[in-house]
Amino acid sequence: MSSRFEPTGGETRYEGKIFEVRRETFRHEDGEEATREIVRHQGAVGVVAHDGESIWLVRQPREAVGAPDLLELPAGKLDVEGEAPLETAKRELAEEIGKAAEHWEHLHSFYTSPGFSDEECHVYLATGLSDAWAATDAHERIDVEVRRLAELDAIIDEVRDSKTLIGLLELRRRGFAD
Amino acid sequence: MSSRFEPTGGETRYEGKIFEVRRETFRHEDGEEATREIVRHQGAVGVVAHDGESIWLVRQPREAVGAPDLLELPAGKLDVEGEAPLETAKRELAEEIGKAAEHWEHLHSFYTSPGFSDEECHVYLATGLSDAWAATDAHERIDVEVRRLAELDAIIDEVRDSKTLIGLLELRRRGFAD
Numbered sequence: 001m002s003s004r005f006e007p008t009g010g011e012t013r014y015e016g017k018i019f020e021v022r023r024e025t026f027r028h029e030d031g032e033e034a035t036r037e038i039v040r041h042q043g044a045v046g047v048v049a050h051d052g053e054s055i056w057l058v059r060q061p062r063e064a065v066g067a068p069d070l071l072e073l074p075a076g077k078l079d080v081e082g083e084a085p086l087e088t089a090k091r092e093l094a095e096e097i098g099k100a101a102e103h104w105e106h107l108h109s110f111y112t113s114p115g116f117s118d119e120e121c122h123v124y125l126a127t128g129l130s131d132a133w134a135a136t137d138a139h140e141r142i143d144v145e146v147r148r149l150a151e152l153d154a155i156i157d158e159v160r161d162s163k164t165l166i167g168l169l170e171l172r173r174r175g176f177a178d
Numbered sequence: 179m180s181s182r183f184e185p186t187g188g189e190t191r192y193e194g195k196i197f198e199v200r201r202e203t204f205r206h207e208d209g210e211e212a213t214r215e216i217v218r219h220q221g222a223v224g225v226v227a228h229d230g231e232s233i234w235l236v237r238q239p240r241e242a243v244g245a246p247d248l249l250e251l252p253a254g255k256l257d258v259e260g261e262a263p264l265e266t267a268k269r270e271l272a273e274e275i276g277k278a279a280e281h282w283e284h285l286h287s288f289y290t291s292p293g294f295s296d297e298e299c300h301v302y303l304a305t306g307l308s309d310a311w312a313a314t315d316a317h318e319r320i321d322v323e324v325r326r327l328a329e330l331d332a333i334i335d336e337v338r339d340s341k342t343l344i345g346l347l348e349l350r351r352r353g354f355a356d
Contacts, residue, residue: 002247169347
C-alpha cells in the first residue's frame with residue numbers, strides 16, 4: 001500500500017557537476033525501513049513557444065543517449081542560484097532561440113523519473129513572441145528548428161524527449177491539430 | 179550546431195543497484211572533445227490499460243521525490259535479462275493490477291532526461307482486459323486506483339510523472355475527453 005515516510009539518514013556517494021548520487025534511508029509509517037539510491041538534480045524548464053503558425057524547437061547532440069540531433073523544446077537547467085523556474089524559462093528562451101514572449105502560462109510540472117531521481121521539470125507555454133538578444137553559451141551546439149504548427153501531430157510522432165512530448169501533447173490537447 | 183560524435187573512453191564512478199554513473203568522453207566531428215557524466219539505467223515500461231469506461235492506475239510512495247502516493251501508470255524496470263519491453267509490460271500489468279490484455283499497441287518510446295541519463299521508457303496501450311493472476315513483489319507498496327475515463331482531463335491535471343503524463347495525453351490525443 002502507499003505510505004507516508006520520513007527520511008532517517010543518508011550519504012553522498014557521487015558528487016558531479018550537474019547531479020549528485022545519494023544513498024538515503026527512510027522509515028515508513030508501518031515501521032519498515034527502506035534504502036534508496038537517489039540522483040539529486042536541480043531541476044529544469046522547457047518552453048513551448050509558438051506564434052499560432054510556427055513553433056520553435058531546437059536540435060542538439062545528446063551524448064548520454066547517443067543522439068546527434070535530438071529534437072527538443074528550448075530548455076535549460078535551474079542552475080542559477082535563487083532564480084525562479086519562470087525566470088529560467090525566459091532566460092533560456094532568449095539564449096536558445098533569441099525570443100522574448102508577452103504571455104507565459106504554466107503547463108505542467110513533472111518528475112522525469114521519480115523511481116530514482118528527484119529531477120522536476122517545469123514546462124511553460126510562451127506566446128506573443130518578439131525578437132530578443134541574449135548571449136549564448138559558445139559551448140552549446142544548438143540548432144534552432146522552426147516548424148509549422150499545422151504539422152503538430154507529425155512532430156509529436158518524431159519526438160523522443162519527455163518534456164518535449166509533454167509540452168506538445170498538451171498543446172495538442174488544447175486544440176492544435178492537423 | 180548539432181553534431182555527430184563518437185565515444186573515446188570512460189570510467190564507472192558509481193555502481194548502484196538500479197543505475198550506474200559513468201564519466202565518458204566523446205569526440206565531435208569538428209574535433210572538439212566533450213566529457214559527460216551519465217546515469218546509465220536499464221530502461222522501463224509503462225502501460226495505459228483501459229476498457230473504454232475505466233482506466234487502471236497505481237499509487238505508490240516515491241521516496242526520491244518525497245511523495246507518499248504518486249499517481250502513475252502500471253510500470254516497471256527492464257530488469258529481466260533478455261526480456262523484450264513488451265514482455266516486461268505484460269508481466270508488470272499482471273503483477274501490478276492483476277490484468278492481462280488481448281490488444282497491445284506501442285504508443286511512445288522516450289528518454290526521461292537525455293541531458294544526463296540514458297533511461298528510455300516505452301509506453302504501451304493495453305485493451306481487451308481480463309483478470310490474470312501473478313505473484314506480486316511483497317516489497318512493493320502499490321495501491322491500484324481505478325478511475326473513470328470520462329474524467330481523463332482531470333486525471334491529467336493531477337499527474338506529476340513523465341510516463342503517466344505522456345500515456346494519458348496520448349490517449350487524449352486519440353479522442354478520449356471529458
